[in-house]
Amino acid sequence: MSEIGERVKKIVVEHLGVEPEKVVDSASFIDDLGADSLDTVELVMAFEEEFGCEIPDDAAETILTVGDATKFLEKNAKS
Amino acid sequence: MFDLTGRTALVTGATGGIGGAIAQALHAQGATVAISGTRREVLDAFAAKLGERVHVLPCNLSNSAEVEALVPAAETALGQLDILVANAGITRDNLFVQLRDEDWDEVIAINLTATFRLARAATKLMMRKRFGRIIALTSIVGVTGNPGQANYTASKAGIIGLIKTLGAEYAKRGVTANCIAPGFIKTPMTDALNDKQREAILAKVPAARLGTPEDIAAAAVYLASNEAAYVTGQTIHVNGGMAMF
Numbered sequence: 400m401s402e403i404g405e406r407v408k409k410i411v412v413e414h415l416g417v418e419p420e421k422v423v424d425s426a427s428f429i430d431d432l433g434a435d436s437l438d439t440v441e442l443v444m445a446f447e448e449e450f451g452c453e454i455p456d457d458a459a460e461t462i463l464t465v466g467d468a469t470k471f472l473e474k475n476a477k478s
Numbered sequence: 479m480f481d482l483t484g485r486t487a488l489v490t491g492a493t494g495g496i497g498g499a500i501a502q503a504l505h506a507q508g509a510t511v512a513i514s515g516t517r518r519e520v521l522d523a524f525a526a527k528l529g530e531r532v533h534v535l536p537c538n539l540s541n542s543a544e545v546e547a548l549v550p551a552a553e554t555a556l557g558q559l560d561i562l563v564a565n566a567g568i569t570r571d572n573l574f575v576q577l578r579d580e581d582w583d584e585v586i587a588i589n590l591t592a593t594f595r596l597a598r599a600a601t602k603l604m605m606r607k608r609f610g611r612i613i614a615l616t617s618i619v620g621v622t623g624n625p626g627q628a629n630y631t632a633s634k635a636g637i638i639g640l641i642k643t644l645g646a647e648y649a650k651r652g653v654t655a656n657c658i659a660p661g662f663i664k665t666p667m668t669d670a671l672n673d674k675q676r677e678a679i680l681a682k683v684p685a686a687r688l689g690t691p692e693d694i695a696a697a698a699v700y701l702a703s704n705e706a707a708y709v710t711g712q713t714i715h716v717n718g719g720m721a722m723f
Contacts, residue, residue, distance in 0.1 A: 437647060441605065 403450075403476060404469045410445050411465060414438065424466030442468075451478035480703040483508030486556035487702065488549065490539065490596065491566030493520040495665030496615065499691030500563055500698045505531060507699055509561065512552045539566055539592040540584065549599035561611040561702045562600040564593040567633070569667075571626045582629045589633035594640055597655070601648055610653035611702045614641050615694075618661045618717050634659075638713055645711030654710035658697045661717025663689040685718030 408422045417432050428434040428442065443459045446468060452475045454462070462468050487504045491497035493515035501524070505511045510531040515521050518536045525532040533555040537548045553559050567589045570581035597612050604610025619627055620634025637657060644655035662668055662679050668688060671679070680686060697714045700706050715723060 437651075444602070444606065 401469065401473065403473050406449060407446070407465060407469045407472060410449055411442065411468075414442055414445055422465055424464065424469065426465045427463055428465070429463070446472060449478075450476035452476055479705055480507055480699050482561075482699070482702060485509045485560045485702070486512070486552075486558055487561035487563060488512045488514065488535070488552040488556070488559060488596075488600070489563040489565060490514045490537070490548075490592075491615075492524065493517050494565070495667070495691045496660065496663060496694050497563070497565040498524060499695040500565060502528065503692070503695035503699050504561065504563075504702060507703075509702070510556055512555050514548060514552075515566070539588045542595075545592050545595050546599070549596055549603070553603060558607065559600055559603050560607075560609060562596060562613065563698060563702075564596050564612070564614040564637075566592070567615065567630075569627065569630050571630065573626055574628045577628055585629040585633050586636075589630070590636045590640070593637055597640070597644060601644065601653060604653045605648055605651040608652040610648070610651075611706075612641070612644060612653065612655040613698055613701050614655070614657050616641075616657040616659045616713060618659050618715065618721055621659065621713070621715075621723065622721055641713075642711045649710050652707075654701070654706065656701045656706075656709060656711065657713040658694060658701070659713050659715045659717070660694050661689055661715070661720040663691060663694060665691065683718040683720045685720075687718065689716060689718055 411422050412419050415432050415434055415438060426432055428439050443454050447454050450472050462471055482504055487509045489497055489501040489511060492501045492513035501511050501513050505528050512533040512535050513521055513524060514535045514537045516538050521534045521536060525534050535551050537544045539545055568585060570585050572581060593614055614637045616637045617634040619631050620638060623631050641655045641657050693716050697716050
C-alpha cells in the first residue's frame with residue numbers, strides 16, 4: 400500500500416473505530432464500515448486537514464470507498 | 479458547577495443589553511470571550527471594562543462576507559471556539575399588510591440567515607473537537623406570534639426549527655444546540671415603551687416585573703456549561719411566567 404494509502408487507512412480506523420484489517424481498498428465507508436452520512440462528511444474534513452487540500456462537494460460525492468479516497472488524494476494531496 | 483474556565487465563546491450583538499450581559503456572565507464564569515457587534519467604540523469600551531480574556535471582533539451581520547469571516551476570526555483570536563451565542567437581532571415592525579419586502583428580507587437576513595451561517599461555521603469546528611455549545615436567542619413572540627412583527631416572529635420561529643435540527647444532527651459529537659426565548663426584558667428597546675404600554679405588559683407577567691438581561695445571561699451560562707451536556711434542541715423560556723409551554 401502507498402504511503403498515502405496508509406495515512407488514509409489510519410484516519411478511517413481512527414474516525415470510524417473499525418478493525419484495521421477491514422479497511423481495504425474495496426471497502427465502502429457506508430456499506431462495509433458502518434459510516435453514516437455525517438461520518439462521511441467528517442472523513443472528508445479529516446482528509447482535507449491531513450493532506451492540505453480542498454475536496455469539493457462534487458468530488459466528495461464520488462469518494463465512496465477507501466480506494467476512492469486514496470486515488471483522489473494521490474492526485475490532489477499537497478502535504 | 480457551571481465553571482467555564484478554559485472555554486472560549488463568541489457572542490454576537492454584544493453591544494446590546496442582553497448580549498452584553500451574556501458576554502459578561504460567560505466571562506465571569508472564566509471563559510475567554512470574543513465580543514462582536516457593529517459599533518467598534520462601544521465594543522472597545524466594553525472590553526476595557528471586562529479586562530483580560532477579551533477579544534473585540536466588529537462585524538456587520540447584514541454583510542455576508544463579514545458573516546462568513548466572523549467565526550474564522552474568532553477561532554484565530556481564541557485558538558478554538560467552544561461556545562457560540564448567536565444573539566444579534568433587529569426589528570423592522572409593521573402591520574402585516576403593510577410590511578415591505580425589504581423589511582422582511584433584512585430581518586430574515588440578520589436574524590435567521592446570519593444565525594444559520596455562523597452556526598454552520600462553528601459546528602464544523604466543534605464537531606472535530608467533539609465539544610460545542612450553540613446558543614441562539616429566539617423570543618417568546620417566535621412561539622406566540624405578535625401583531626406588527628410578522629418578519630421578526632418568522633425569523634425567531636425559524637431559529638427554533640434550525641436549532642432542533644442542529645441539535646439532532648450533532649448530539650453524538652458532543653455539540654449541543656439550544657435556544658433561549660426571553661419575554662419582556664428591560665433593555666433600551668423596552669425603555670422606549672410608555673407607562674401605559676408597560677402596565678399592559680406587566681399585567682400579563684405573573685412575576686409582575688420586567689426581566690433583566692442578567693436573567694437571560696444565567697440561562698446562557700447554564701446552556702454553555704458541561705452540566706448542560708444532556709440538554710439539546712430545547713428552548714428555555716425566561717419570561718416571568720408570561721407564557722407557559
